[in-house]
Amino acid sequence: MKGDPFPVENPSWTNIVPLLSFQKTLEIYSVELSGTKNIEQTDKGNGKEKYRGLKNCFEPKKNHRKEELRKELDLDDHKLSIKELEKKYGTNIITGLSSTQAAELLAQNGPNALTPPKETPEIIKFLKQMVGGFSILLWIGAILCWIAFGIQYSMNTTSSLDNVYLGCVLALVVILTGIFAYYQEAKSTNVMATFNKMIPQQALVIRDSEKKTIPADQLVVGDIVEIKGGDRIPADIRLLSVQGCKVDNSSLTGESEPQPRSSEFTHDSPLETKNIGFYSTTCLEGTATGMVINTGDRTVIGQIASLASGVGNEKTPIAIEIQHFVHIVAGVAVSIGILFFIIAVSLKYQVLDSIIFLIGIIVANVPEGLLATVTVTLSLTAKRLAKKNCLVKNLEAVETLGSTSIICSDKTGTLTQNRMTVAHLWFDNQIFIADTSEDHSNQVFDQSSGTWASLSKIITLCNRAEFRPGQESVPIMKRVVVGDASETALLKFSEVILGDVMEIRKRNHKVAEIPFNSTNKFQLSVHKTDDPNDKRFLMVMKGAPERILEKCSTIMVNGQEQPLDKNTAEAFHTAYMELGGLGERVLGFCHLYLPADEFPETYTFDVDTMNFPTSNLCFVGLLSMIDPPRSTVPDAVTKCRSAGIKVIMVTGDHPITAKAIAKSVGIISANSETVEDIAKRLHIAVEQVNKRDAKAAVVTGMELKDMSPEQLDELLTNYPEIVFARTSPQQKLIIVEGCQRQNAVVAVTGDGVNDSPALKKADIGIAMGIAGSDAAKNAADMILLDDNFASIVTGVEEGRLIFDNLKKTIAYTLTKNIAELCPFLIYIIVGLPLPIGTITILFIDLGTDIIPSIALAYEKAESDIMNRKPRHKKKDRLVNQQLAMYSYLHIGLMQAVGAFVVYFTVYAQEGFKPSVLINIRVEWENSNVNDLEDSYGQQWTLYQRKYLEWMGYTAFFVGIMVQQIADLIIRKTRRNSIFQQGLFRNKVIWVGIASQIIIALILSYGLGSVTALSFTMLRPQYWFVAVPFAILIWVYDEVRKLFIRLYPGSWWDKNMYY
Amino acid sequence: MAALQEKKSCSQRMEEFQRYCWNPDTGQMLGRTLSRWVWISLYYVAFYVVMTGVFALCIYTLMCTLDPYTPDYQDQLKSPGVTLRPDVYGEKGLDISYNVSDNRTWVGLVHMLHDFLAGYSPASQEDSINCTLEKYFFQESFRAPNHTKFSCKFTADTLQNCSGLTDPNFGFAEGKPCFIIKMNRIVNFLPSNSTAPRVDCAFLDQHKNARPLQAEYYPPNGTFSLHYFPYYGKKAQPHYSNPLVAAKLLNVPKNTEVLIVCKILADHVTFDNPHDPFEGKVEFKLNIQQ
Secondary structure, X not given: OOOOOOOXXXXXXXXXXXXXXXXOOOOOOOOOOOOHXXXXXXXXXXXXXXXXXXXXXXXXXXXXXXHHHHHHHHOOHHHOOHHHHHHHHOOOOOOOEOHHHHHHHHHHHOOOOOOOOOOOOHHHHHHHHHHOOOHHHHXXXXXXXXXXXXXXXXXXXXXXXXXXXXXXXXXXXXHHXXXXXXXXXXXXXXXXXXXXXXXXXXXEEEEOOEEEEEEHHHOOOOOEEEEEXXXXXXXXXXXXXXXXXXXXXXXXXXXXXEEEOOOOOOOOOOOOOOOEEOOOOEEEEEEEEEEEEEOHHHOHHHHHHHHHHHOOOOOOHHHHHHHHHHHHHHHHHHXXXXXXXXXXXXXXXXXXXXXHHHHHHHHHHOOOOHHHHHHHHHHHHHHHHHHOOEEEOOOOHHHHHHHOOEEEEOOOOOOEOOOOEEEEEEEOOEEEEOOOOOOOOOOOOOOOOHHHHHHHHHHHHOOOOEEOOOOOOOOHHHOOEEOOHHHHHHHHHHHHHHOXXXXXXXXXXXXXXXXXXXXXXXXXXEEEOOOOOOOOEEEEEEEOHHHHHHOEEEEEEOOEEEEOOHHHHHHHHHHHHHHHHOOOXXXXXXXXXXXXXXXXXXXXXXXXOOXXXXXXXXXXXXXXXXXXXXXXXXXXXXXXXXXXXXXXXXOOOOHHHHHHHHHHHOOOOOOOOOHHHHHHHHOOOHHHOOHHHOOEEEEEHHHHHOOOHHHHHHHHHHOOEEEEEOOOHHHHHHHHHHHHHOOOOEEEEEOOHHHHHHHHHOOEEEEEOOOOOHHHHHHOOEEEOOOOOHHHHHHHHHHHHHHHHHHHHHHHHHHHHHHHHHHHHHHHHHOOOOOOOHHHHHHHHHHHOHHHHHHHHHOOOOOOHHHOOOOOOOOOOOOOHHHHHHHHHHHHHHHHHHHHHHHHHHHHHHOOOHHHHOOOHHHHHOOOOOOEEOOOOOEEOHHHHHHHHHHHHHHHHHHHHHHHHHHHHHOOOOOOOHHHHOOOOOHHHHHHHHHHHHHHHHHHHHOOOOHHHOOOOOOHHHHHOOHHHHHHHHHHHHHHHHHHHHOOOOHHHHHXXX | OHHHOOOOOHXXXXXXXXXXXXXXXXXXXXXXXXXXXXXXXXXXXXXXXXXXXXXXXXXXXXXXXXXXXXXXOOOOOOOOEEEEEOOOEOOOOEEEEEEOOOHHHHHHHHHHHHHHHHOOOOOOOOOOEOOOOOOOOOOOOOOEOOOEOOOEOOOHHHHHHHOOOOOOOOOOOOOOOEEEEEEOOOEOOOOOOOOOOEEEEEEOOHHHOOOOOOEEEEOHHHEOOHHHOOEOOOOOOOOOOOOEEEEEEOOOOEOOEEEEEXXXXXXXXXXXXXXXXXXXXXXXXXXXEO
């Protein structure tokens, strides 16, 4: 199948084939790259074939989707006559429905609006935040606290309320972090809310024999509506009468060519026939009257939208990673907790005490603040991206882009500018290249030739498009034009080169005009010339090149008319072929000065009788237009390539155009060939080509339809450069699923309604902010506000950076868990006075550590992150074994040792040497012992000991805090030395360090007197006891990094690099 | 860890886990080959040995910096705690109740006092010296044997009626029980400027009981003689024993629970710390049944 790129049996391609085979069966205006028609033909095999393509992927689970598609095809209103229609819908095309009828129907069928995607109720979202992640562990902790209190209370009614407080604090922590996460989530969704609000649309409808303007959502089946150029079609309508109406079906089919509409039934397929206008498409010009045949969700667009909502939302990669991480930490917490519960019980501790140990272990193990930190970090990146015109709807999607390995990009509007632009000119037997960049500023082709003077005149005069008035200050390329795409292109092109086109037209007064129609396939106008001495009329004509050439007998070369001989005709064909092969739409231009004697100044031209010659004209030149790629795209594609991201083009457009654009933006690189290219080069049959030689592939929807999933997988793995053309929305979905089967993280960009199912299915859907339809924006996770593909590269970069930085944040946060956990374990086994309290741990996790861990999000990349492969979904985990081991067993342990040294120092200097502390726990905590002796023979009351214990907490806390500063600094890099990275480049780190110190100072000196917090004043020197350990941590980590750099791939690298 | 992601059937997970535990293809157990395990274990052993060494060194240095005689700081010991004998704790603090007529209820209490005063027998005090000065007994140098400082004797007979010598029942039998009040030791602590610290016991809720508490104090006036201070610490004064004051409560109402507080009145002893019920004072509930 792939062997033959141009199967002639596909009627849609007859438009192109003539060009290549010189057939004379041209039926249209030019190389019409129309999409709608063709795309529907691809699907035309009336459903059955379409299903066949879908079968393999969808059949098991998506039966309802089939139902919907069948419904779509059941539409047969386009076949009915107006009388039948009137009967069917009980309406009258002159008087319309009556108000009562309409009201009844409205009540029966509901308003004419798409049901918004089902929203999860806010309360469910909120509760989800309350039980997600570590919350469940903390809830368990809180409940254990209350149970412990319950047991205590039942034994002794005056037992202290400490456990109740702790339980409440834990619950409060869960609720607060839950509220915070919910708030962050809500904030990012709110941004979207503005997009969802559409300006209420109005529709002009005939009811009760009167024309009325009503809100479009009040429309019902059977209403007679009138539309005019610029309107959005308010519902699916069967057109009854049409005056030069063209519609833009791009959001439905992905093609930007305007589609002419008529009231005649032209095709069996409802999508194909010209007498149906689809909901939400735009009427570009002309007027039409139609009868509403479908409203709301029953419209074709509505069905595609529901197809999109039927596609389940995939879990984002970062969500999977965080879940993985939560599992690890929770696993560690629960297993250590249970292990020590058993140890405690077997050491003859009371069950109650054991429960309290369990709580302590859980609290020490769970990084309470981390999930909030992750949220903040992600939203910081989201904000940064928003500044670069990437609006992120779903916070987690920020990272997804970073792990993306395949981008399936739509062509129109994403890779291209979505406007026809003059790309090439052919005159004087030469092809000239026009500047197609966004501002057209640099037109360098030779403009000195006399032929150009004539050509430019034709371009200027034989054109009905006009700038909308009042745009003098707007750059030419941005001005709004009334007219169709190619005329707009010509107008802007001539305005840029020649200056004020309107003025030129005024000087060359138009006396007659035949607008383009499908029978003539040309457009002509007759003008008075601006040369006062020349009284001749100038007739200018443009149209399909073959048609124009037929009418010519001479050709202009270097400003001189020459007879059109065989050689020049050959040259013309070669040029025409070449431009057509570039996927461009070619127009021919010719003119004729009407002899003044036959056509005096007073001559009246009659366009109906054609009382003027339309043959033996002088051929002037060709001009070809294309929707050119955005100037930033090739660079962006190259960057994606070097970042190991495969860029696949998926478009509804024609293969030749798609391939041409793919080549020009680098999706198909300059030196790669498709199988067909090789066949052509070697002059052999396509079947004989060794498929391995081809790097690129252009696959059409037709071919795709016949592929089994295995074949698709093979295609996706074997070809690094793939272009899918002529694809339907369902096929886009199949392609995305195929990519996901390769374990790839797939990004899909798109703007049309037709893209929305694929956007939804993708790991990250990226919609275009300007050109994008609402359905696409709804389905997407990210919106490019400037429609610029290059913004995706920024997004990838930010996504990768945030992944790296999250790794650092998590490593930083996990480290101190060991320093928080060890005290409990030692307390249970050795019987020391408790070195750190549960509340104190919470103050580290939610106090001193929060700002520093956020600060790591501001860290710059260590190396060029855009030069490495995207991470492997299953292998490159956010939290891997090395990270956990290094954090827990190396740095964490050093921190624990350092903090214990501070603890012992405080106790020893206050009177309790380490030797007496061992196994002192029972007496220490016994409230009946008020004369406990220390190493110096001094005797302590319970409260005095308690106070000392709090001092120990504070000391331990300070010890951890000081070492966390070192931890923060070492986490700035994972491989490079801190000095390579720059100690002061990330200022926020220093804000973080300052915050740590200030919070600790406030807790110790400011809140030292609040007994409930169990902080005390600490002698200044104790703040410095842990400093040597902090330095040791730094040195150790520098050594680690040094060895990693010195011996890449070594045992050290494998075990120490996280 | 591998088993924690995505949906897999249970048998698949088990198989994966088994493969993780022992992978016959690569000879890996738990993700590493045997030699890899040895290497990593060696590394960790070395690392922990070094860390233990560092820790030991730190503690050793710490111990070297400590003064063996006096603690560096006494931040929490501004004022001594006070304890009571016999010490029976109820749900909330000291709670002593007994029935005069049922000696089983108080024999334990008496026993407690006897045990406590055993440490104050002349035999156990023989390493201490007799002091009569009634002034602070400052000792700059270590003149006592074994490079220590002298401690003053405090023998039980100082407590006279509450010594257990004259009345082995400590007055419990007649409803006028003796309570022994002890002040906690604090190194180098001087309780007052010139006068000896004195114990004063009273009903806590005075207005209810019109008659103030009458008590006999032993030694007379209920003072701790100044020559027991300052305390130079366990190493300097290995034989030091706290001076005691006994209070014999004479008019405790019977069959009601009364709250009694015994405070130490001295310039540098505070008893108004709201958090610490044993600082400078001791409170107890007393209920004598008849």
